[in-house]
Amino acid sequence: xxxxxxxxxxxxxxxxxxxxxxxxxxxxxxxxxxxxxxxxxxxxxxxxxxxxxxxxxxxxxxxxxxxxxxxxxxxxxxxxx
Numbered sequence: 001x002x003x004x005x006x007x008x009x010x011x012x013x014x015x016x017x018x019x020x021x022x023x024x025x026x027x028x029x030x031x032x033x034x035x036x037x038x039x040x041x042x043x044x045x046x047x048x049x050x051x052x053x054x055x056x057x058x059x060x061x062x063x064x065x066x067x068x069x070x071x072x073x074x075x076x077x078x079x080x081x
Contacts, residue, residue, distance in 0.1 A: 001062070001063065001064065001065050001072075002060055002061065002062050003025060003027070003030075003032065003060070003061055003065075003072060004027060004058070004059070004060045004061075004080070005025040005026050005027035005030075005032075005058070005059070006025070006026050006027070006056070006057070006058050006059075007023065007024070007025055007026075007034070007051070007054040007055050007056065007057055007059055008023075008024060008026055008055060008056065009021050009022070009023060009024070009055065010022060010024040010026070010031060012024070012033060012070075023035070023048070023051055023052065023054075023055070025059070025061060025072060030070075031070065032065070032070055032071065032072045033069070033070060033071045033072070034051060034061060034063075034071075034072045034074050035048060035051070035071065035072075035073060035074065036048055036050075036051065036073065036074050036075075037073045051074065054077065054079065057079050057080070057081060058079070058080040058081040059077050059078060059079050059080055060077065060078045060080060061074045061076070061077040062074070062075055062076050062077070063075045063076075
């Protein structure tokens, strides 16, 4: 699946015990947490230096969507701006 949007840090899970800041891909239709499954590091699995370099940029990402968690497991990406 491919999705286009702007990468930014957003507060997710607000009001729950899982509330945290996560790297998200945001467009007019959705907000998806983005991460790479091969970068899982336990409790800090949402920290990825390579994806963090995309903050503030418009990108097209390709990967697998987990709709129940609004998470995109990113396999690759292209910076658009």
